[in-house]
Amino acid sequence: MDKPYLLGDEGSTAHSLSELKSEAERCTRCDLYKNATQTVFGEGSRDAETVLVGEQPGDKEDLAGRPFVGPAGGVLDKSLAEAGIERDRCYVTNTVKHFKFEPRGKRRLHSKPNAGEIRICSWWLRSELELIKPKIVVALGATAANCLIGSSVRITRDRRRIFHSDGLPPVLVTIHPSYILRLRDRDQADIETREFIRDLTEIRKFLSIH
Ligand code: URA
DSSP: OOOOTTSSSOOOOOSSHHHHHHHHHTOOSSGGGGTSSSOOOOBSOTTOSEEEEESOOOHHHHHHTSSSOSHHHHHHHHHHHHTTOOGGGEEEEESSOSOOEEEETTEEEEOOOOHHHHHHHHHHHHHHHHHHOOSEEEEESHHHHHHHTOTTOOHHHHTTOEEOOTTSOOEEEEOOHHHHHHOOOHHHHHHHHHHHHHHHHHHHHHHHHO
16 A cells, blocks of 8 residues: 555644644645635544544635535535434544635636645644544545545445554545535435445444444
8 A cells, every 4th residue: 555645744733723723724835725715624623533534625615614514514414413423523624625626607616636735735634633633534535535545545445444554543434425416316326325324334333442
């Protein structure tokens, strides 16, 4: 397995999440801050046992300044609740902290962060993990999984697997909730939602024995 992006570099010296968040609000490490409304930092308790990591904020998150408050957040919230997990007891964040988009008329279309942007921004994720020291990290989709585990991870093959790397908490792999939103077929979306809930249930199983 190749090296996760976020290993190797020293994290921040911030002593608290609020200090780290203030530093991130001024982030100019890559160019994404130029067009985004604001940094969307992670939110949740420093004592969280579970950290959930998405890709990057979407349109709604960029405007609200909070992660997973748009449609994908709705899927995540419902699925967590079905899996018996309280979002409020988790720390929710993203691999990349600024919204990357293509303007299309009045709309802003999501654009995938590139490898350089992910590598640069993973410094913040690493710093969040160093402060929180969660028992488990959940990679929601390929961007988070590649950043946390390495580029050889495959979501369909590796979902529900827990990866262990030196210097990182165990990482559970699952899909990104926006995948479910993109499915046209209702039956398929229901199947995938059930599978997603099954994946998230692994968090509780893991925490019950660790
Ligand atoms: N998708 C993400 O990956 N993160 C968010 O915060 C919202 C949508």
